[in-house]
Amino acid sequence: MNFLARTWLGEWLTGLGRIAVMSRDAVLSLLTWKVTWKDLLYQIYFIGIKSQSVVLVTGAFTGMVLTAQTYFQFHKVKMDTATLAVVGVSMCSELGPVLTALMVAGRVGAAIAAEIGTMRVTEQIDALRTLATHPVDYLVVPRLLASQIALPLLTVESIVLGISSGYVVGVHLLGIDPTYLLDNMLKYTGNIDLEIGLIKSFVYGGIIALVGCYKGMTCGMGAEGVGRATTEAVVYASISILITNFFLTLVLQRVALMLL
Amino acid sequence: MIEVRQLKKNFGTQNILDGVDLLIESGQSAVIIGRSGGGKSVLLKHLIGLLQPDSGDVLVDGEVITHMNERQLLRIREKFGMVFQGAALFDSMTVEENVAFLLERQRKYSPAEIQRRVAVALEVVDLPGTQKKKPAELSGGMRKRVGLARAIIYEPEILLYDEPTTGLDPIVSDSIDQLIVRVRDHLKVTSVVVTHDMRSARRVGHQVFMLHKKKIYASGPPQELFASSDPIVRQFIDGVADAKENVF
Numbered sequence: 001m002n003f004l005a006r007t008w009l010g011e012w013l014t015g016l017g018r019i020a021v022m023s024r025d026a027v028l029s030l031l032t033w034k035v036t037w038k039d040l041l042y043q044i045y046f047i048g049i050k051s052q053s054v055v056l057v058t059g060a061f062t063g064m065v066l067t068a069q070t071y072f073q074f075h076k077v078k079m080d081t082a083t084l085a086v087v088g089v090s091m092c093s094e095l096g097p098v099l100t101a102l103m104v105a106g107r108v109g110a111a112i113a114a115e116i117g118t119m120r121v122t123e124q125i126d127a128l129r130t131l132a133t134h135p136v137d138y139l140v141v142p143r144l145l146a147s148q149i150a151l152p153l154l155t156v157e158s159i160v161l162g163i164s165s166g167y168v169v170g171v172h173l174l175g176i177d178p179t180y181l182l183d184n185m186l187k188y189t190g191n192i193d194l195e196i197g198l199i200k201s202f203v204y205g206g207i208i209a210l211v212g213c214y215k216g217m218t219c220g221m222g223a224e225g226v227g228r229a230t231t232e233a234v235v236y237a238s239i240s241i242l243i244t245n246f247f248l249t250l251v252l253q254r255v256a257l258m259l260l
Numbered sequence: 261m262i263e264v265r266q267l268k269k270n271f272g273t274q275n276i277l278d279g280v281d282l283l284i285e286s287g288q289s290a291v292i293i294g295r296s297g298g299g300k301s302v303l304l305k306h307l308i309g310l311l312q313p314d315s316g317d318v319l320v321d322g323e324v325i326t327h328m329n330e331r332q333l334l335r336i337r338e339k340f341g342m343v344f345q346g347a348a349l350f351d352s353m354t355v356e357e358n359v360a361f362l363l364e365r366q367r368k369y370s371p372a373e374i375q376r377r378v379a380v381a382l383e384v385v386d387l388p389g390t391q392k393k394k395p396a397e398l399s400g401g402m403r404k405r406v407g408l409a410r411a412i413i414y415e416p417e418i419l420l421y422d423e424p425t426t427g428l429d430p431i432v433s434d435s436i437d438q439l440i441v442r443v444r445d446h447l448k449v450t451s452v453v454v455t456h457d458m459r460s461a462r463r464v465g466h467q468v469f470m471l472h473k474k475k476i477y478a479s480g481p482p483q484e485l486f487a488s489s490d491p492i493v494r495q496f497i498d499g500v501a502d503a504k505e506n507v508f
Contacts, residue, residue: 122351124349129333131365132338
């Protein structure tokens with residue numbers, strides 16, 4: 001048992017160390033700008049444009065269900081018109097960035113790990129290295145940058161759609177007064193909530209790309225190795241996002257209180 | 261010049277190389293032969309820094325590469341070209357994009373010049389007009405030839421071939437051998453070929469090294485090594501299995 005714990009802990013710490021080294025390499029590579037626009041734009045297209053459907057459906061239905069649930073509770077204390085204010089703050093600072101990141105982690109994190117993992121098992125990464133190309137420059141940096149550009153944009157989309165669909169449900173389905181509903185939402189949802197959401201999504205974009213790339217580049221041999229790397233990329237990225245979200249919320253809300 | 265000194269490598273508890281010494285002069289064509297799973301490809305990957313040894317050194321033009329990090333190795337690898345056993349072509353790219361990969365990244369040439377060089381490289385490997393094909397549309401032999409075109413387009417000083425004829429029919433194998441000799445003589449490169457194809461070894465090598473029991477067991481010019489009376493060398497060259505392996 002001790003041996004198992006030591007092995008597991010050892011592997012976990014080694015993994016953390018390797019991701020840290022890969023992140024350092026990626027930052028160094030960014031400073032010398034070895035990325036080609038073609039690669040970057042393709043990755044933005046793949047991560048941003050191709051994730052539209054999942055993000056739009058997630059944003060819209062999260063906004064709708066949140067509006068309905070909040071209304072049913074607030075209606076008991078006659079606070080119906082505060083419904084959209086709760087939806088606005090929740091969507092901007094928590095649900096928008098977190099759910100978008102989780103959906104993108106499932107789609108993009110898995111795709112990144114599978115693609116790079118397949119390249120590894122078919123010696124394409126070794127071929128890159130023999131062609132005097134650092135795998136981090138060519139594989140990691142474009143995906144990292146693209147993910148950190150695309151995720152905040154997707155998050156904004158998800159927030160806008162979540163609040164809009166919440167408004168439609170609140171006004172047309174639940175019969176809340178639209179003027180007060182909108183006024184309260186604007187009164188209690190500040191710029192700072194949106195800024196917190198955007199900072200979070202920028203960080204999650206980095207997590208998704210780094211975990212996906214790391215799992216792909218270190219995957220085991222054969223189809224089983226690629227399959228395992230793909231699963232682990234999604235699981236580890238999702239867990240990291242949820243854990244990071246807690247600490248980011250504490251820190252960012254505290255900073256926000258100091259600034260206001 | 262490539263020099264290997266007392267190279268040792270283990271994967272976990274399995275010992276692969278146990279004190280390999282090797283010297284390949286510039287312009288020479290060296291062939292490394294040995295049994296399957298004997299560590300030939302592992303040795304080849306050490307020469308270009310794809311693997312790091314547990315101990316021992318690899319020197320390229322007098323420079324020790326074994327202690328270099330990945331970024332320092334990039335400068336050394338510009339001297340090398342490598343043809344992989346499975347070709348290792350980038351499957352998301354066309355043949356043209358594969359062959360032009362390094363030139364595109366170097367940003368030294370205009371697109372027209374890159375296109376011209378790609379066409380010349382594909383002509384050299386007898387694959388003209390295949391620029392727009394994807395690797396999946398090519399046969400095994402064609403893929404290896406595209407791999408060779410990708411390796412020679414930037415005119416490296418050293419070319420490494422990992423089992424270039426394995427899995428190919430005798431006619432395609434012969435054409436690959438001819439290609440290796442043509443590239444060697446035309447570009448005056450140092451070649452290192454890993455193979456267990458004896459006909460290929462005889463044809464392309466100036467010097468043959470036999471890897472046996474994790475060390476270089478025998479070496480010499482092909483005519484000398486192929487005439488050897490050493491029982492282990494003879495057994496490998498003649499392709500005779502041990503009696504215990506003939507159970508059925």
